[in-house]
Amino acid sequence: MPRPISHRRLLASLWCLLPVLLMLVAAPSALAQGREPGGFRLGEALYQRHCAVCHDDPKDRTPGRAGLSRLRASEILSATTDGMMRGQAQGLTPQQLQAIASFLTAKPSPDTNAPKLSAASMGARCGTPATTTIDLDRAAWRGWGNDLRNTRHQAAPGLKPEDVPRLKPRWVYAFDASMTVGQPVVFDGRLFVGSQSGEVISLDAKSGCTHWTRRFPAPVRTAISLARLPEAHGGRIAAFFGDDRGWVHAVDAMSGDVLWSRKLDEHVAARITGAPALHEGRLYVPVSSGEEGWAQQPSYTCCTFRGSVVALDIATGQTVWRTYTLDVPASPYRRNRIGTQQFGPAGAAVWVSPTIDTKRGQLYIGTGNSYTDVEEGRSDAILAIELASGRLRWVNQITPGDNYVMPCTRPGLAGTGNCPQALGPDFDFGSSPILSSLPDGRELLLVGQKSGYLYALDPDSGQRVWEIAVGAGSALGGIQWGMAADADTLYVPVADPYRRAGGPPPQPGVYAVKIADGRLRWSWPAPAPVCAWGTRRCLASNSAATTVIPGVVFAGAADGHLRAHRSSDGQVIWDFDTAAEVYAAVNGGHATGGSIDNGGPIVVDGMVFVNSGYGRQLARAGNALFAFSVDGK
Numbered sequence: 088m089p090r091p092i093s094h095r096r097l098l099a100s101l102w103c104l105l106p107v108l109l110m111l112v113a114a115p116s117a118l119a120q121g122r123e124p125g126g127f128r129l130g131e132a133l134y135q136r137h138c139a140v141c142h143d144d145p146k147d148r149t150p151g152r153a154g155l156s157r158l159r160a161s162e163i164l165s166a167t168t169d170g171m172m173r174g175q176a177q178g179l180t181p182q183q184l185q186a187i188a189s190f191l192t193a194k195p196s197p198d199t200n201a202p203k204l205s206a207a208s209m210g211a212r213c214g215t216p217a218t219t220t221i222d223l224d225r226a227a228w229r230g231w232g233n234d235l236r237n238t239r240h241q242a243a244p245g246l247k248p249e250d251v252p253r254l255k256p257r258w259v260y261a262f263d264a265s266m267t268v269g270q271p272v273v274f275d276g277r278l279f280v281g282s283q284s285g286e287v288i289s290l291d292a293k294s295g296c297t298h299w300t301r302r303f304p305a306p307v308r309t310a311i312s313l314a315r316l317p318e319a320h321g322g323r324i325a326a327f328f329g330d331d332r333g334w335v336h337a338v339d340a341m342s343g344d345v346l347w348s349r350k351l352d353e354h355v356a357a358r359i360t361g362a363p364a365l366h367e368g369r370l371y372v373p374v375s376s377g378e379e380g381w382a383q384q385p386s387y388t389c390c391t392f393r394g395s396v397v398a399l400d401i402a403t404g405q406t407v408w409r410t411y412t413l414d415v416p417a418s419p420y421r422r423n424r425i426g427t428q429q430f431g432p433a434g435a436a437v438w439v440s441p442t443i444d445t446k447r448g449q450l451y452i453g454t455g456n457s458y459t460d461v462e463e464g465r466s467d468a469i470l471a472i473e474l475a476s477g478r479l480r481w482v483n484q485i486t487p488g489d490n491y492v493m494p495c496t497r498p499g500l501a502g503t504g505n506c507p508q509a510l511g512p513d514f515d516f517g518s519s520p521i522l523s524s525l526p527d528g529r530e531l532l533l534v535g536q537k538s539g540y541l542y543a544l545d546p547d548s549g550q551r552v553w554e555i556a557v558g559a560g561s562a563l564g565g566i567q568w569g570m571a572a573d574a575d576t577l578y579v580p581v582a583d584p585y586r587r588a589g590g591p592p593p594q595p596g597v598y599a600v601k602i603a604d605g606r607l608r609w610s611w612p613a614p615a616p617v618c619a620w621g622t623r624r625c626l627a628s629n630s631a632a633t634t635v636i637p638g639v640v641f642a643g644a645a646d647g648h649l650r651a652h653r654s655s656d657g658q659v660i661w662d663f664d665t666a667a668e669v670y671a672a673v674n675g676g677h678a679t680g681g682s683i684d685n686g687g688p689i690v691v692d693g694m695v696f697v698n699s700g701y702g703r704q705l706a707r708a709g710n711a712l713f714a715f716s717v718d719g720k
């Protein structure tokens with residue numbers, strides 16, 4: 088079992104342990120340049136002029152200044168040079184951007200200056216593996232939803248409900264990154280996970296030792312899938328994932344060597360956040376974007392991105408087909424207040440991992456909001472697409488007219504800049520649809536929205552069968568990242584971090600809904616949050632995806648707690664605060680949890696794995712990957 092270290096002891100030990108050398112080596116840009124008086128003042132002035140208007144008064148998804156300060160200088164630089172903030176940083180020189188990054192990341196007190204020990208330098212490497220391959224038929228958590236239907240259900244978890252209260256950390260891994268993203272997967276005793284720093288990591292699931300790590304140029308937050316390549320292509324087991332700049336990569340699962348990489352969309356804001364779905368030699372990749380953020384710059388020609396699904400051949404990465412969510416590309420439609428040409432329609436990004444229906448030969452996706460006033464009909468919608476050809480079979484647009492970019496919720500901004508005339512509620516579908524097969528043979532497609540509504544659709548027609556509101560909904564509320572289903576019940580996490588203007592009171596928690604008729608079986612309202620880090624960014628949100636094994640539902644929360652609920656009545660049978668302690672990480676250095684958000688826990692072969700420290704939006708950052716087992720053995 089890893090050794091918990093009290094915060095105070097950690098600080099003391101950091102003081103004695105930290106070689107001065109390491110500080111000099113690890114943080115030259117952030118400290119040396121930030122402390123240099125002239126550079127510091129320049130950085131502050133530039134920040135005030137170019138960034139403060141949004142980041143000192145954060146709204147919606149804008150991180151506050153404190154949030155930016157928790158990033159690394161290199162991450163701020165990459166966001167402003169070729170990431171989401173490139174538009175905001177237009178016209179600033181590399182030196183000026185460095186000055187802003189140094190200003191933001193310079194820390195006032197010595198203890199927070201302590202750099203985290205690098206995983207690479209301290210990593211406990213695994214010995215030579217006993218086998219040189221991975222048996223894909225053995226115990227696994229596959230991709231995002233564990234199965235093609237995206238149920239997030241593990242039927243044979245190797246963990247009985249009565250053992251769950253005895254779960255304890257067996258090891259904790261420290262990411263070499265400012266926050267955690269996404270969700271790990273496990274295949275035949277090997278764990279694979281991406282990270283905010285772009286590092287993709289393969290660990291031994293039982294011991295946490297490192298098989299390999301490889302750094303990619305952009306954050307990797309999609310869950311990873313594994314498949315054997317055809318013999319003609321070497322027959323190796325490959326691991327597939329997408330990155331935050333719109334690339335898909337295939338690597339050798341044993342070594343991490345890159346087999347192929349493909350950029351799927353040349354749009355500057357394109358990114359892949361939903362896990363590619365893998366089926367019979369093809370990857371079905373959802374393409375999303377950060378253009379909502381670019382829109383804030385009135386000089387940016389907005390908006391031109393449209394979501395898509397791209398089918399790729401797993402052996403070569405070649406495109407088989409591509410289907411856009413919006414059937415026509417954007418065209419010019421008006422000028423904004425400073426005269427910049429505006430384009431539309433745009434949006435309907437795909438944030439979810441596609442759900443595969445082998446019987447009907449189709450896949451399902453949910454789409455995000457529209458970015459402009461131009462009517463389209465495919466945003467905030469569920470789409471069924473033919474697997475063989477990419478042909479669109481049906482569309483059910485749940486929320487028309489949800490035109491939304493950032494940061495237009497500021498009073499008086501509607502219709503200005505690139506803001507739509509009438510701002511929508513930002514009710515994307517961010518959770519993968521679940522294709523449920525009921526005991527009586529009926530099938531229903533279950534979809535959850537940020538509005539707090541849950542819908543069951545007929546998979547043949549897309550027609551609504553039932554609906555129920557389980558949350559109040561908001562831009563960060565309702566059903567955010569994913570639900571789980573067993574044979575007859577759907578387990579729904581509700582985020583609802585705040586009250587939407589004019590909306591009903593938030594109701595974060597976990598809800599169990601009968602799949603056959605949409606009736607509520609039980610609800611478990613989230614308790615008032617108590618966060619190990621204090622009251623700032625301390626929310627009760629159940630925003631992370633839930634996971635179910637026979638008898639037990641696992642739900643992570645923004646307050647850092649991972650809880651196990653009895654699936655029959657919702658009663659909490661285990662509650663672990665992932666942020667309560669700082670851990671000596673299995674790879675060296677220290678691991679600290681934060682909010683559990685975005686990806687959910689996975690359960691494989693008697694162990695539970697979860698990332699803690701998703702630091703976006705309202706959440707608290709951390710760097711910990713937890714592996715739990717019964718009694719930590």
Ligand code: HEC
Pocket residue numbers: 134137138139140141142148149150155158162163166167170171172175176187377380383384493494
């Ligand atoms: C007009 C408003 C606005 C301005 C000006 C602005 N930002 Fe941002 N920034 C945002 C929003 C909104 C987000 C969140 C985007 C998202 O989550 O999609 C963001 C995100 C970020 C992030 C996190 C990026 C990531 O990958 O998560 C960084 C770093 C950042 N901004 C730095 C800056 C810097 C440095 C400046 C000044 C040069 C700046 N921003 C100017 C609105 C702004």
